[in-house]
Amino acid sequence: xxxxxxxxxxxxxxxxxxxxxxxxxxxxxxxxxxxxxxxxVKNASSLPVSELLKAExxxxxxxxxxxxxxxxxxxxxxxYDSITLSKKIGQFQMNTSKLVFVIxxxxxxxxxxxxxxxxxxxxxxMTLPHHLARLVFIEQLxxxxxxxxxxxxxxE
Numbered sequence: 168x169x170x171x172x173x174x175x176x177x178x179x180x181x182x183x184x185x186x187x188x189x190x191x192x193x194x195x196x197x198x199x200x201x202x203x204x205x206x207x208v209k210n211a212s213s214l215p216v217s218e219l220l221k222a223e224x225x226x227x228x229x230x231x232x233x234x235x236x237x238x239x240x241x242x243x244x245x246x247y248d249s250i251t252l253s254k255k256i257g258q259f260q261m262n263t264s265k266l267v268f269v270i271x272x273x274x275x276x277x278x279x280x281x282x283x284x285x286x287x288x289x290x291x292x293m294t295l296p297h298h299l300a301r302l303v304f305i306e307q308l309x310x311x312x313x314x315x316x317x318x319x320x321x322x323e
Contacts, residue, residue: 168260169199173230174270174301175223176204183302190305197312216274223272224280235265236285239276244287249321252307253314270301
């Protein structure tokens, strides 16, 4: 299965870059994995939030259109524990060849874009910085694959 994560941001090393790279490397043992960064909307700070969300939605749509099952990481999405998420990933593996996860910008997602997604997933009801949210999610993907393969990474 191919797994892709799309997110908006600038290329820059951050506190979590090394850990993120490590989990990306580990994930490639289980799936074709790509972490795709989309450059921010030009003049984003001068746009009203509703226009920014629409512009970001257009950027995401241009990249993910027809790509497979689309899951938005959204604070109001469904929450799963690690075991349940691994089962969900297992179901996805049986039903699609490509799984696309999208992490929105600072203000989340355009309401119309949300409606088009196959699923919305929440990491936490708390607000997380985007770099940290991405790291947490990539680690949880790795954990899910180790659980599916009965490997010893996850402890009950």
